[in-house]
Amino acid sequence: MEATRLYRAWKQDQPQQQDDEEDEGPESTNLEEAIETAWAEIWEVLADINPYDFQKIVAGLLKGMGYHVSWVSPPGPDKGIDVLAHSDPLGVEGPRIKVQVKRTPESKVNAGTSREFMSTLGDNDVGLFVASGGFTRDAEKEAREQEKRRITLLDLQDLFDLWVEHYDSIPDAERSLLPLRFVPFLAPDS
Numbered sequence: 199m200e201a202t203r204l205y206r207a208w209k210q211d212q213p214q215q216q217d218d219e220e221d222e223g224p225e226s227t228n229l230e231e232a233i234e235t236a237w238a239e240i241w242e243v244l245a246d247i248n249p250y251d252f253q254k255i256v257a258g259l260l261k262g263m264g265y266h267v268s269w270v271s272p273p274g275p276d277k278g279i280d281v282l283a284h285s286d287p288l289g290v291e292g293p294r295i296k297v298q299v300k301r302t303p304e305s306k307v308n309a310g311t312s313r314e315f316m317s318t319l320g321d322n323d324v325g326l327f328v329a330s331g332g333f334t335r336d337a338e339k340e341a342r343e344q345e346k347r348r349i350t351l352l353d354l355q356d357l358f359d360l361w362v363e364h365y366d367s368i369p370d371a372e373r374s375l376l377p378l379r380f381v382p383f384l385a386p387d388s
Contacts, residue, residue, distance in 0.1 A: 245303035252301040253280045258372020262364035293324045300329040309336035325349035
């Protein structure tokens with residue numbers, strides 16, 4: 199399965215945790231296998247989802263986080279902005295949040311693409327760039343070193359972590375695009 203292969207490649211790129219493998223019992227192994235299988239399935243769904251549904255997921259997450267989404271781009275050219283959100287219902291209190299969503303799981307967003315998005319940000323805007331394929335090191339560096347533009351980069355793992363954290367507050371319409379079931383699992387002894 200392609201999703202499993204891609205997940206394993208992603209996992210291999212992650213910093214290694216220092217666990218004493220000799221102390222791991224079957225419960226720990228089962229938990230890790232369950233997490234790996236679940237993440238592979240979630241990754242596959244998000245990698246294959248319609249791009250417009252992917253931006254609806256991002257808009258739903260913002261709603262679940264307490265932001266007011268004033269606009270979601272309809273299908274067609276969007277000139278670099280897929281979602282507009284505000285901290286208040288009228289959009290009179292700053293900042294305005296401009297969101298670019300890229301559902302390109304096989305390719306990372308490069309610095310040039312992130313610069314194009316940053317060029318759409320005004321002085322009182324905050325940028326949120328969500329890319330299912332992640333970002334190149336140059337794009338991450340560019341975002342970190344910005345002094346005039348405020349921008350946050352979210353890869354698929356970051357998006358999913360926020361989705362889980364705010365899941366109960368996400369509206370049903372958007373939650374139905376990425377429905378989750380939380381299953382209790384006995385935690386291994388620490």
